[in-house]
Amino acid sequence: MTYRLKFPVSSLPSLALLLLACTQSLQLSKDDSKVVLAQQTLDAPNPGDAGPFNVRTLYYGSGTDKRRTYYRDSVKIKTKAVDGSAFVAMDPPEARDRKKHWGFDTKHFPLNGRVWYPEGDGPYPLVLVVHGNHNPDDYSDPGYKYLGELLASRGFILVSVDENFINGGLRNESDGRAWLLLEHLRAWKAFTDSSANPFHAKVDWNNIGIMGHSRGGEAVGHAAAFNRMARYPDDANVKLGYNFNIRAVVAIAPVDAQYKPAGQFEPLENVNYLVIHGSHDGDVSTFHGLRQFNRLKFTDGNLWFKSAIYVYRANHGQWNQVWGSTDNGPTSARFLDLRGLISQEEQRQFGRVVIGGFLEATLHGRKEYLPMFVDHRTIGAWLPKTMYLTRFQENTFKALATFDEDVDVTTGSVAGVTISGDSLSTWKEANLPFRWTNEVMNTNAVWLGWNNKIAGDDTTKRGKPARFTVSISDSLSNALALNERSVVMLSLAPTNDAPGPRKSAADSAKNDSTKKDSAKAAPKKAPAPPKKKAEKDTTPVDLTVELEDRDGVVARLPLSAFGVPRRPLDVHVLRRAGREKQNFRNPFELVPQTYVMPVADFQRSAPQFSPSRLRAIRLVFDRLVAGTVIVDDIGVANPDPAFLAHAIRAVMK
Amino acid sequence: MRFLTLALLSALCAGATELRAQGKATAPLVLRLPASVRALSLGNVNVASSNDDVIFYNPAQLAVARAASLSLQRFSGGSIAGALSTAMAFNNGGIGIGAQWASFDASAPLPFTPANVTQQGGLAAASASATIGMAQVIRGLRVGAAGKVAEEIAGTERSLTVLGDVGVGKDTRLFNFGAAVRNVGASYRSTTGARIPPPTRLTVGAQAGRPLAVIWPSMSPFIDVGAAAEVTVLRDGWIKPAAGLELGYAWIEGYSFLVRGGVRRPELGERPMTAGASLVADRLRIEYALEPREGGTLSHRFGLRIR
Numbered sequence: 001m002t003y004r005l006k007f008p009v010s011s012l013p014s015l016a017l018l019l020l021a022c023t024q025s026l027q028l029s030k031d032d033s034k035v036v037l038a039q040q041t042l043d044a045p046n047p048g049d050a051g052p053f054n055v056r057t058l059y060y061g062s063g064t065d066k067r068r069t070y071y072r073d074s075v076k077i078k079t080k081a082v083d084g085s086a087f088v089a090m091d092p093p094e095a096r097d098r099k100k101h102w103g104f105d106t107k108h109f110p111l112n113g114r115v116w117y118p119e120g121d122g123p124y125p126l127v128l129v130v131h132g133n134h135n136p137d138d139y140s141d142p143g144y145k146y147l148g149e150l151l152a153s154r155g156f157i158l159v160s161v162d163e164n165f166i167n168g169g170l171r172n173e174s175d176g177r178a179w180l181l182l183e184h185l186r187a188w189k190a191f192t193d194s195s196a197n198p199f200h201a202k203v204d205w206n207n208i209g210i211m212g213h214s215r216g217g218e219a220v221g222h223a224a225a226f227n228r229m230a231r232y233p234d235d236a237n238v239k240l241g242y243n244f245n246i247r248a249v250v251a252i253a254p255v256d257a258q259y260k261p262a263g264q265f266e267p268l269e270n271v272n273y274l275v276i277h278g279s280h281d282g283d284v285s286t287f288h289g290l291r292q293f294n295r296l297k298f299t300d301g302n303l304w305f306k307s308a309i310y311v312y313r314a315n316h317g318q319w320n321q322v323w324g325s326t327d328n329g330p331t332s333a334r335f336l337d338l339r340g341l342i343s344q345e346e347q348r349q350f351g352r353v354v355i356g357g358f359l360e361a362t363l364h365g366r367k368e369y370l371p372m373f374v375d376h377r378t379i380g381a382w383l384p385k386t387m388y389l390t391r392f393q394e395n396t397f398k399a400l401a402t403f404d405e406d407v408d409v410t411t412g413s414v415a416g417v418t419i420s421g422d423s424l425s426t427w428k429e430a431n432l433p434f435r436w437t438n439e440v441m442n443t444n445a446v447w448l449g450w451n452n453k454i455a456g457d458d459t460t461k462r463g464k465p466a467r468f469t470v471s472i473s474d475s476l477s478n479a480l481a482l483n484e485r486s487v488v489m490l491s492l493a494p495t496n497d498a499p500g501p502r503k504s505a506a507d508s509a510k511n512d513s514t515k516k517d518s519a520k521a522a523p524k525k526a527p528a529p530p531k532k533k534a535e536k537d538t539t540p541v542d543l544t545v546e547l548e549d550r551d552g553v554v555a556r557l558p559l560s561a562f563g564v565p566r567r568p569l570d571v572h573v574l575r576r577a578g579r580e581k582q583n584f585r586n587p588f589e590l591v592p593q594t595y596v597m598p599v600a601d602f603q604r605s606a607p608q609f610s611p612s613r614l615r616a617i618r619l620v621f622d623r624l625v626a627g628t629v630i631v632d633d634i635g636v637a638n639p640d641p642a643f644l645a646h647a648i649r650a651v652m653k
Numbered sequence: 654m655r656f657l658t659l660a661l662l663s664a665l666c667a668g669a670t671e672l673r674a675q676g677k678a679t680a681p682l683v684l685r686l687p688a689s690v691r692a693l694s695l696g697n698v699n700v701a702s703s704n705d706d707v708i709f710y711n712p713a714q715l716a717v718a719r720a721a722s723l724s725l726q727r728f729s730g731g732s733i734a735g736a737l738s739t740a741m742a743f744n745n746g747g748i749g750i751g752a753q754w755a756s757f758d759a760s761a762p763l764p765f766t767p768a769n770v771t772q773q774g775g776l777a778a779a780s781a782s783a784t785i786g787m788a789q790v791i792r793g794l795r796v797g798a799a800g801k802v803a804e805e806i807a808g809t810e811r812s813l814t815v816l817g818d819v820g821v822g823k824d825t826r827l828f829n830f831g832a833a834v835r836n837v838g839a840s841y842r843s844t845t846g847a848r849i850p851p852p853t854r855l856t857v858g859a860q861a862g863r864p865l866a867v868i869w870p871s872m873s874p875f876i877d878v879g880a881a882a883e884v885t886v887l888r889d890g891w892i893k894p895a896a897g898l899e900l901g902y903a904w905i906e907g908y909s910f911l912v913r914g915g916v917r918r919p920e921l922g923e924r925p926m927t928a929g930a931s932l933v934a935d936r937l938r939i940e941y942a943l944e945p946r947e948g949g950t951l952s953h954r955f956g957l958r959i960r
Contacts, residue, residue, distance in 0.1 A: 330866035
């Protein structure tokens with residue numbers, strides 16, 4: 001018997017259309033890296049290149065691991081298991097399964113680590129790196145080999161800490177991840193104190209660094225805080241009291257606040273901090289680490305700095321050699337648009353350069369690497385060719401307007417500061433939103449929208465450029481004690497919105513929004529032009545920054561002289577059309593770029609300008625007819641000169 | 654995996670030998686016919702499934718089934734069978750309702766056999782049932798029960814009976830297991846006075862499905878594989894192994910195309926091999942199954958499922 005099946009060939013095009021219809025096209029912002037990264041003013045050796053030390057490796061561990069022989073049979077140094085039951089909770093079936101799988105329970109967590117270390121006597125800074133959540137059987141700790149080899153060759157001891165046994169479906173275990181890191185440090189103290197140990201006296205205990213990826217990135221924040229606490233906030237019967245000299249904290253694509261000590265966001269202070277995040281992160285798809293960045297305060301007068309770098313087209317996993325490009329597991333290609341990613345090697349090269357430079361600057365005291373965190377354009381030749389948005393702050397920063405202190409838009413963050421706006425279409429303060437729906441950065445910023453075009457038939461008619469002024473009282477100006485080595489700083493993110501044309505009658509020149517009588521001064525109201533829906537504009541955003549002293553001398557430079565003000569970078573991580581809208585608030589992340597503007601550059605443009613008599617910092621929206629920007633953290637600083645040693649000199653355009 | 658492999662092999666062997674020991678009359682007929690397109694294409698294996706039409710195979714799995722579906726099967730000679738079902742969450746589990754029917758021209762009076770649906774006769778006949786089921790999860794074990802009313806019509810003769818199913822289900826990391834006893838109840842009496850027992854059967858089975866890349870990371874991330882197998886013991890002790898394989902191509906989240914094949918030890922009227930395909934477009938699933946029947950005829954079953 002024969003069965004005949006007819007397949008209608010004519011239906012093939014329809015089928016192909018169906019296959020393609022639900023896939024969206026690749027959407028990326030136009031790359032400007034050839035221009036932005038065209039320079040290399042920092043002339044130190046590339047911190048992403050291998051250093052002079054021969055690299056050796058070994059494993060240490062508790063020897064109880066059922067799964068991995070290298071943590072059972074190959075350990076060179078035996079560690080005692082630790083009781084993590086106060087930090088990591090699981091229900092009885094889960095606990096049973098895990099004990100059966102790994103060979104130990106929460107009361108007997110092993111201290112396992114793989115070490116890359118330089119050959120020599122030391123002492124060397126000790127850096128721990130801890131992975132985040134991932135398939136527990138796809139062991140994550142080998143994934144930082146590229147950092148281990150680099151850092152050890154440059155005179156650091158790098159330990160990749162094994163926390164695979166708390167990976168998988170656990171929740172609220174980030175404090176446990178942090179505590180385990182500190183327990184590793186305690187074990188290392190014992191190593192270096194023991195004369196029989198291969199690491200005896202080889203660790204520089206004044207320079208300790210901790211790094212974490214994903215949940216590990218959250219954990220390093222908790223670890224830095226726990227390190228200085230006497231007792232565990234959620235159970236004071238558990239003693240902490242580590243007090244290691246942790247000077248450097250690196251968070252790689254971290255989550256934030258999955259654990260909140262005592263129900264609060266983890267406070268963080270007085271450490272050097274670096275957070276990096278990829279725009280195309282398919283797991284932590286928002287720059288959550290900015291919250292940790294914002295919470296970090298410098299209070300003790302020592303030299304500290306913090307830096308946040310948003311890497312366009314980088315993902316979550318490529319900073320780990322095991323995780324790779326599949327942020328959503330082995331079937332990621334069904335969910336995530338992987339076409340836009342930079343290569344794994346490029347992403348890791350970025351990690352080598354930036355993490356290497358950060359640890360050199362903070363743990364080896366190599367100040368020549370500080371400028372790369374002030375302005376990434378100084379290392380254009382070292383960075384993979386993609387786009388970056390950076391935040392920066394150091395310990396001398398004095399905030400004038402952070403927009404967090406109250407709900408009065410005319411007051412600044414310190415006494416003596418008043419804020420005014422002129423001819424602004426939008427002037428409001430609000431919490432900065434994350435790309436993730438319902439999540440905010442927990443920091444306010446100001447939205448400034450303008451349209452210098454006057455409504456009417458004459459399309460060439462322009463009003464006085466809109467402006468936003470932060471005025472400083474004489475006494476405050478004196479207290480700030482600015483000089484030619486000082487800098488003015490602000491963080492700014494252009495948006496895609498542009499308000500409609502300005503009303504012709506309510507012109508500008510006299511329309512200072514802060515003046516109560518401005519309404520009286522206006523002639524009879526003309527009928528309001530219909531409100532236009534904001535349209536996406538692709539023209540480059542720029543504005544003029546003016547510094548005015550008490551004598552009325554004004555020094556001005558374009559903002560673009562200090563960095564590129566980019567419109568939001570398009571981010572589409574999901575493959576299926578429409579999913580992006582369903583899952584995220586915006587198809588972009590609002591990352592305000594920090595502009596560090598040396599006063600000396602302004603003085604060059606107006607030699608009579610006197611920084612010590614600064615009266616006002618003004619943003620003049622005269623370089624683009626209409627637009628909206630978000631501004632945060634306006635302030636001044638007197639940074640260590642090393643930060644500005646290789647600054648790209650700003651010139652009037 | 655060993656269970657699935659063994660069941661698959663035994664089903665293949667049994668299918669190849671085409672033993673037909675199962676010949677004792679049971680009724681109603683509709684409860685011996687396939688009730689699910691996917692199941693049919695997998696050799697009518699469905700005891701561990703989580704689709705809504707599992708109400709006809711194992712009520713315990715209603716605890717995880719969430720969908721509604723309709724399917725129709727056309728046999729040679731114009732006979733038609735169909736099934737309609739829906740399942741939803743309820744308390745710590747789920748509830749479902751379903752209906753099955755078959756209409757055909759019988760060549761002989763009651764009791765019918767599955768062969769009747771492909772044999773043209775002069776007697777207008779129908780067989781139908783309505784089922785309601787519920788499942789709850791008790792200490793990690795799914796437990797379910799279903800009650801059904803079934804009626805057989807042959808010309809002017811009508812017989813009604815009430816039957817019940819019970820089942821259990823359990824998932825492990827790799828497999829979904831299910832077991833059910835179906836069609837338990839009193840024999841019904843035909844108008845001629847004959848007592849005809851219901852098609853009571855005990856089925857134990859398992860299924861598993863994974864993206865291929867989860868099993869072998871080097872493989873394509875777009876391919877899914879699945880397997881299902883079960884062993885059924887009929888009322889008269891006749892043992893029927895069956896198994897099926899499923900291969901899917903999911904080119905983007907929510908969309909996939911699947912092909913299936915099944916093998917079983919055939920009952921009367923059946924052939925050992927079945928096959929099918931399915932197109933999944935987000936919440937909608939279009940299903941097709943091909944069932945060669947005894948006598949060299951082909952029967953086609955189409956279905957729609959909305960999740």
